[in-house]
Amino acid sequence: xxxxxxxxxxxxxxxxxxxxxxxxxxxxxxxxxxxxxxxxxxxxxxxxxxxxxxxxxxxxxxxxxxxxxxxxxxxxxxxxxxxxxxxxxxxxxxxxxxxxxxxxxxxxxxxxxxxxxxxxxxxxxxxxxxxxxxxxxxxxxxxxxxxxxxxxxxxxxxxxxxxxxxxxxxxxxxxxxxxxxxxxxxxxxxxxxxxxxxxxxxxxxxxxxxxxxxxxxxxxxxxxxxxxxxxxxxxxxxxxxxxxxxxxxxxxxxxxxxxxxxxxxxxxxxxxxxxxxxxxxxxxxxxxxxxxxxxxxxxxxxxxxxxxxxxxxxx
Numbered sequence: 001x002x003x004x005x006x007x008x009x010x011x012x013x014x015x016x017x018x019x020x021x022x023x024x025x026x027x028x029x030x031x032x033x034x035x036x037x038x039x040x041x042x043x044x045x046x047x048x049x050x051x052x053x054x055x056x057x058x059x060x061x062x063x064x065x066x067x068x069x070x071x072x073x074x075x076x077x078x079x080x081x082x083x084x085x086x087x088x089x090x091x092x093x094x095x096x097x098x099x100x101x102x103x104x105x106x107x108x109x110x111x112x113x114x115x116x117x118x119x120x121x122x123x124x125x126x127x128x129x130x131x132x133x134x135x136x137x138x139x140x141x142x143x144x145x146x147x148x149x150x151x152x153x154x155x156x157x158x159x160x161x162x163x164x165x166x167x168x169x170x171x172x173x174x175x176x177x178x179x180x181x182x183x184x185x186x187x188x189x190x191x192x193x194x195x196x197x198x199x200x201x202x203x204x205x206x207x208x209x210x211x212x213x214x215x216x217x218x219x220x221x222x223x224x225x226x227x228x229x230x231x232x233x234x235x236x237x238x239x240x241x242x243x244x245x246x247x248x249x250x251x252x253x254x255x256x257x258x259x260x261x262x263x264x265x266x267x268x269x270x271x272x273x274x275x276x277x278x279x280x281x282x283x284x285x286x287x288x289x290x291x292x293x294x295x296x297x298x299x300x301x302x303x304x305x306x307x308x309x310x311x312x313x314x315x
Contacts, residue, residue: 084108084149084183085205088244088287089136090296093307097123097144098298099133101285104149104183108132112164114141117296117303123165130159130168134180145171147178154183156190179208189215189225199223199232205287209245214252216240222252224269235267242297246290251310253278253288253297262286262299264310275310 086101094116099108110133111120123144131150138144145160158174161167175193182188186202188195191213200217207214211227214235222237239255241262249266256263259277266273280286284300295310296303306313 083186084132084134085181086285086287086298087133087136088289088296088298089138089144090289090291090294091138091140092291093294093305095138095141096289096296097136097138098287099136099146102132104132104134104154105152106132110136110144110146110165112141112144116305117298123161132183134183135178137177145174145177147175147180149183156180156183179206179213181206186218189213191227196225196230199234204241205243207243207245207250209250210248212245212250214243214245214250216243216252220254222267233269235272237265237267237272242286242288244288244290244295246292249290249309251275251288251290251295253280253286253299255282262297264288264295264297264313266309276313278304278310278313 083103084099084101087099089097091097095112095114096117097110097112098120099110102108107130110123110130112123113120131148132154133146134149134156135147136144137146142164143160143162144165145158147156147158149156156175158171158178159168160171160174161169175190177192179189179191181203182190182195186204187198187200189198189203189206190196191208196213198215198217200219200221200223202218203215204218205216213225213227215223215225217223220239220241222235222240222243223232224235225232237252237254240252241255242253244251250268252265252267253262254265256277258274261280262278264275264278266275278297278299279302280299286297286299288295288297290309293307293309295306295313297306297310297313304313
């Protein structure tokens with residue numbers, strides 16, 4: 001009887017222990033769940049791949065509009081070849097230098113005479129690289145300096161010779177000493193290296209003396225530019241074909257009904273003084289140059305020389 005009671009008591013004790021253990025396990029499980037919720041487990045956090053994707057810059061949307069293709073542009077038409085004027089540089093009654101006018105990219109001879117224009121000789125036959133002279137200034141029969149245009153772009157540079165053209169040296173200082181029509185734009189005069197816009201669309205000849213530049217326009221009008229005020233003044237002389245100056249005196253050759261050829265006049269700021277007439281055929285190219293009282297006229301193929309400012313050149 002006693003053993004039976006003890007067995008029953010033992011079974012009750014085991015049963016209580018089981019329930020206590022189950023309760024403890026349940027309590028611990030609930031605590032773990034509450035802690036997990038407090039720490040945020042189970043929230044939707046970005047996956048690594050998704051976060052990397054969100055940090056990339058999306059490429060721009062593809063443009064499905066029609067591509068606009070520029071039509072090929074035609075190359076600009078080349079400018080008409082500019083031409084340099086006929087040039088004459090007088091040293092004395094017997095010595096002078098000259099050059100024929102023409103396109104600047106073509107080579108032209110510089111010629112020398114020592115017999116008053118009866119005969120002429122090429123002064124740089126060995127210098128094939130030289131181009132078209134734009135300006136000449138002779139010192140004597142051995143020395144002359146020239147502004148030269150060369151190449152397709154008609155770029156200008158200076159040259160000198162001291163041995164009648166046997167050898168030439170390139171000297172940029174020559175450009176600073178010269179006056180010429182810009183071979184790339186005939187409406188511009190280059191004076192001592194400075195480009196000066198003219199009063200007309202195209203010059204045909206320019207000359208400087210006494211700080212005043214005189215320029216002939218293609219329409220035959222004659223203009224003066226003072227180095228001080230830098231403004232062009234029209235002289236009122238028309239039909240001019242050539243101009244020159246020396247020691248402050250200026251001379252022009254012009255077409256005139258009063259001459260069977262060309263009229264030579266001396267002009268100032270407000271005066272025009274007739275000198276004489278010189279033979280010339282219509283349309284022939286003309287150049288004049290004055291040195292002191294010595295005046296040379298190169299009209300067509302004819303060269304005329306006067307020691308008295310052209311007064312003895314009547315024809």
